[in-house]
């Protein structure tokens with residue numbers, strides 16, 4: 684599945700962004716299926732805005748976002764739900780866990796949304812062990828540290844099918860060892876699905892073998 688942007692420009696940031704050179708804003712860019720894409724940008728230049736446009740939860744832009752050669756507004760509600768359940772997964776910068784649920788319930792909610800859950804219970808346990816969060820699975824998510832929440836949000840995003848994974852500063856609160864573990868798991872899960880990802884972050888990093896780098 685191909686994601687394409689054509690002359691995409693956030694309306695509220697237009698004046699500010701037109702003063703800088705960007706590899707993304709106001710450009711034509713095609714994200715090829717299965718590619719590992721890094722988008723680097725200083726704070727405040729629109730990483731979160733871009734991820735929200737690509738996931739189609741924010742619409743205050745000019746230009747076009749095409750998914751499988753169709754602009755987002757051409758998708759009806761059911762088609763959009765299918766895209767988000769089966770084709771595009773996301774790790775938001777603000778994570779968006781349900782605070783009234785436990786960590787495990789947050790993951791399972793996603794896992795059982797489809798008639799046949801994509802991941803087995805054993806697989807969830809395995810991912811939790813790899814990211815050192817087994818001991819917090821039964822805890823209310825509002826009592827978790829931000830780094831623990833971040834790892835739960837990563838597992839939740841990986842427990843559904845997808846062809847693209849969108850990630851907005853996914854390791855911002857993780858130490859080096861947990862970042863290494865999380866990146867290895869994400870790369871493995873993407874490869875297993877022949878999926879690609881688009882990751883935004885502030886700095887250069889060596890967490891993945893990226894296929895392409897952009898400056899926002």
Ligand SMILES: Nc1ncnc2c1ncn2[C@@H]1O[C@H](COP(=O)(O)OP(=O)(O)OP(=O)(O)O)[C@@H](O)[C@H]1O
Pocket residue numbers: 695696724725726727728729730731732733776
């Ligand atoms: N709905 C909005 N209306 C107007 N301005 C907005 C809106 N949302 C965000 N902004 C502004 O747009 C700019 C980019 O915001 P965004 O959150 O996308 O940046 P970011 O690159 O993700 O930043 P950070 O690295 O700090 O998370 C900021 O200056 C922000 O204040």
